[in-house]
Amino acid sequence: MAKYLDIRKDLERQRAAILEEAGGVLTNRPDVPAFPDVSDQASAEVDQNFSMRIRDRERKLLKKIDEALDRMNDATYGICEQCGATIPYKRLKARPVTTLCIACKTAQEEEERARR
Numbered sequence: 654m655a656k657y658l659d660i661r662k663d664l665e666r667q668r669a670a671i672l673e674e675a676g677g678v679l680t681n682r683p684d685v686p687a688f689p690d691v692s693d694q695a696s697a698e699v700d701q702n703f704s705m706r707i708r709d710r711e712r713k714l715l716k717k718i719d720e721a722l723d724r725m726n727d728a729t730y731g732i733c734e735q736c737g738a739t740i741p742y743k744r745l746k747a748r749p750v751t752t753l754c755i756a757c758k759t760a761q762e763e764e765e766r767a768r769r
C-alpha cells in the first residue's frame with residue numbers, strides 16, 4: 654500500500670500525538686520504575702487515570718485511526734464500505750479515517766437529516 658504511505662504517516666503521527674497527550678503525565682514521571690512492584694489496586698488506579706485523560710472524543714478518534722491502519726494492513730483501505738468504490742486520494746488525505754466515498758457519505762447525511 655505504498656500509495657497511502659504518507660497518509661499512514663499522518664495517521665501514525667496523529668495517533669502518537671493523542672497517546673502522548675493522554676500518557677504524558679505518566680511517562681514523564683521519573684519516579685515510576687520500569688518494573689514497578691505495585692499492587693493490583695495501584696495499577697488499576699493508573700489505568701483509570703490514563704483512560705480519564707483520554708477524552709471521549711479522542712478515544713473515538715483513536716479507534717478510527719486504529720481501524721484505518723488495520724484496513725491498510727489488510728489492503729481494504731481507501732475502499733468505500735458501502736459501495737466498494739475507490740475513495741479518491743484527495744478525500745483520504747483530507748479525512749484519512751473516512752470509510753465512505755463522497756456519494757455514500759452524502760447519501761448517509763441526507764438519510765440522517767430525513768430521519769430527524
Ligand SMILES: [Zn+2]
Pocket residue numbers: 733734735736737738753754755756757758
Ligand atoms: Zn460509496
